[in-house]
Amino acid sequence: MKKLLLIVFLIIIAGAGFALAVSQSNQTQGELMDKKILVAYFSWSGNTKSIAQKIQAKTGGDIFEITPVTPYPADYNETAYGVAKEQKDKGIHPPINNKDVTPYDVVFVGTPAWWYTMAPPVMTFLAENNFEGKTVIPFVTHGGGGGYTIDKDMAKLAKGARVLSPFVAYGKGGAGVDNDLAEWLKKVGF
Numbered sequence: 001m002k003k004l005l006l007i008v009f010l011i012i013i014a015g016a017g018f019a020l021a022v023s024q025s026n027q028t029q030g031e032l033m034d035k036k037i038l039v040a041y042f043s044w045s046g047n048t049k050s051i052a053q054k055i056q057a058k059t060g061g062d063i064f065e066i067t068p069v070t071p072y073p074a075d076y077n078e079t080a081y082g083v084a085k086e087q088k089d090k091g092i093h094p095p096i097n098n099k100d101v102t103p104y105d106v107v108f109v110g111t112p113a114w115w116y117t118m119a120p121p122v123m124t125f126l127a128e129n130n131f132e133g134k135t136v137i138p139f140v141t142h143g144g145g146g147g148y149t150i151d152k153d154m155a156k157l158a159k160g161a162r163v164l165s166p167f168v169a170y171g172k173g174g175a176g177v178d179n180d181l182a183e184w185l186k187k188v189g190f
């Protein structure tokens with residue numbers, strides 16, 4: 001009898017633990033829905049822009065394209081192996097047409113992977129705004145290398161922000177992109 005009681009007791013404890021774990025993993029769901037949202041992105045060839053527009057359509061909020069004051073050349077090699085490489089190597093944050101993020105609680109920040117990290121205009125955007133107390137949600141498109149440590153790189157520049165798990169897509173994200181985005185948005189709090 002004692003043994004039976006012990007087993008029942010253990011089952012109850014295990015059940016309670018499981019319920020707690022589930023409730024904790026869902027804790028943030030819906031948390032960000034009522035916040036003031038900005039979807040900010042830089043895009044050179046359209047992939048990141050396509051993801052940004054989908055995120056904006058799914059979350060509402062405002063959308064803002066980060067543009068460098070001096071546009072990158074239209075030629076891939078000139079941009080990739082010329083200006084962008086030089087900026088990456090020298091740690092240059094190029095001047096941008098900036099937007100003040102003060103009114104926003106949540107800022108999605110989109111970038112293509114450029115030389116294993118975010119594109120330099122996105123560095124400028126993060127470094128020149130005050131992100132204290134805000135939530136930054138990165139999204140990255142890449143050409144095969146993945147998301148690298150771009151979320152961590154963003155956290156270093158957006159001082160005082162809470163940086164959530166990034167959405168990472170190859171190119172425009174392929175046929176499953178809408179489902180993938182919906183799942184990720186739920187996970188980060190929508």
Ligand SMILES: Cc1cc2nc3c(=O)[nH]c(=O)nc-3n(C[C@H](O)[C@H](O)[C@H](O)COP(=O)(O)O)c2cc1C
Pocket residue numbers: 042043044045046047048049079080081084085111112113114115116117141142143144145146170171172
């Ligand atoms: C300057 C430059 C650097 C790039 N560096 C990388 C890289 O390090 N890793 C990678 O996977 N793709 C790299 N790519 C490919 C882009 O990340 C990829 O095509 C991305 O989806 C482009 O986004 P966009 O269309 O919004 O500009 C690079 C492209 C450019 C132009």
